[in-house]
Amino acid sequence: MIDRSHSETDQPPILLIPYQWIGDFVRCHSVVRVLRERYPGRAIDVLTTPLCAPLLDYMPGARKGIIAEIPRGTLPVGLIRELAGRLRAERYGTALVMPRTWKAALAPFLASIPERVGFVGEMRFGLINDLRFGERQLPRMIDQCASLALPRGAVHPVQWPLPQLVVPDEEVAAWRAGKGLPDDGRPTVALCPGAVGPGKRWPTRSYAGLAQALTARGCSVWVLGGPAETALAAEIVRDAGPFARDLTSNDLRNAILAFKAVQAAVSNDSGLLHVAAAIGTPSVGIFGPTSPWHWAPLNPIAAIIEPPADRPCPTCRKPDCRDVRHRRTDDIAVSEVLPAVERILAGLRLAPAPATSTR
Numbered sequence: 399m400i401d402r403s404h405s406e407t408d409q410p411p412i413l414l415i416p417y418q419w420i421g422d423f424v425r426c427h428s429v430v431r432v433l434r435e436r437y438p439g440r441a442i443d444v445l446t447t448p449l450c451a452p453l454l455d456y457m458p459g460a461r462k463g464i465i466a467e468i469p470r471g472t473l474p475v476g477l478i479r480e481l482a483g484r485l486r487a488e489r490y491g492t493a494l495v496m497p498r499t500w501k502a503a504l505a506p507f508l509a510s511i512p513e514r515v516g517f518v519g520e521m522r523f524g525l526i527n528d529l530r531f532g533e534r535q536l537p538r539m540i541d542q543c544a545s546l547a548l549p550r551g552a553v554h555p556v557q558w559p560l561p562q563l564v565v566p567d568e569e570v571a572a573w574r575a576g577k578g579l580p581d582d583g584r585p586t587v588a589l590c591p592g593a594v595g596p597g598k599r600w601p602t603r604s605y606a607g608l609a610q611a612l613t614a615r616g617c618s619v620w621v622l623g624g625p626a627e628t629a630l631a632a633e634i635v636r637d638a639g640p641f642a643r644d645l646t647s648n649d650l651r652n653a654i655l656a657f658k659a660v661q662a663a664v665s666n667d668s669g670l671l672h673v674a675a676a677i678g679t680p681s682v683g684i685f686g687p688t689s690p691w692h693w694a695p696l697n698p699i700a701a702i703i704e705p706p707a708d709r710p711c712p713t714c715r716k717p718d719c720r721d722v723r724h725r726r727t728d729d730i731a732v733s734e735v736l737p738a739v740e741r742i743l744a745g746l747r748l749a750p751a752p753a754t755s756t757r
Contacts, residue, residue, distance in 0.1 A: 410491025411441040411461070413511065416543070417497055419594070420650070420669025421695075423450040424561050424676050425540050427457050428696060429494070431559035432547040434459040443488065452651040453673070456563040464488075473501060482508035495526060496543045498533065515546050538692055560697050561676040565658040573655040577645070584618045584641065585743050588656055588674070590665035591630045592623040598667050600684045600727045600735075602630045607732040608664065609638040612739065620645045620660065622653045622670060662700070662742040664735060666727070667693055675699050680742040682735060686727035701738035705729040 412433055416426035426444065433442050444454055446463040454463040466481045468474060478501070485493075486509040493506035498519030506514050507525045516526040517533040530550065536542045544558050574581065589609060593599045609619045619642040621631035628646045635642035645656055650673075657663060657674045663681040665671035667688045674681045675695035682701045683694055690702045705726060 409440045413490045413493040415445045415495045421672040424672040427561035428558045430459045481505045485509035494546045563676040586618040586660040588660045588663040590670040592627040593666040593668040597687045606634045613639045682738045
């Protein structure tokens, strides 16, 4: 359990149960901010997996995380009962259940949390006692999730509060020292080659070409991701020289601190793009078979790169195809992404350091 000091009140705390994918978890900070404005005197806790738990250390307004690993695709009754006991001990007054599954609502019900807010979802009558309807009429996931933090029938704001991840500089300095990454004056670009589903991944060879181009211009390159991206990172840094580093890790905190340290990031449509954007790192998002309007970070990013639209669809061959699912990241060239990164560095008034020969 993650905990940090918070002013105590007599009002019962609120439990937030978000989706547990990294990008969706970052989005949930908008919900924390809505709740904080609506209930300034109530503590807000968040149910989290071990993977997402480090994010909560940098989310203003969240008191603590309740760490639980409930496997997908099964109904582990013992684990859910154990979690319900932990929730009951916290004496929550309200639980907001964002996932629409029956299983997500079970622990708050067994914990006898008095107010359990959520959409009907999988026919959750009884498990959820503040049932909301019309989920499918809300256009984006953030609209669905954040609406649960408002009174029933309330008008949605024009814009939801943006997610925030506040990372202390002293933590970054300590992390750099521990990793042997001194600040040598070179602009540093993070590359994030991972994504859930191969169709969303810009080819590894393209990331490798971008890494070579950036190091040739005097930049350092850090490849970020989890253990699933370690093999990709090895391929990316292999020919990019000594200023390219594989920083993949099984600890998400590693990427959080790295994003605070770099001057730019390039990422597929993945959770790490949301992390970088919430920190405020100027980011380039690469999108293929997913819609940026639905899935890009709520925070502004420097550029969205999509496959060219002026050619026949590679899937159905129609010259005017509008099906976003048919788009391929393979059709995005390095020459389209590199200028976006260079514009970021130029805007930050960072002059790339001269390339150093290793011969």
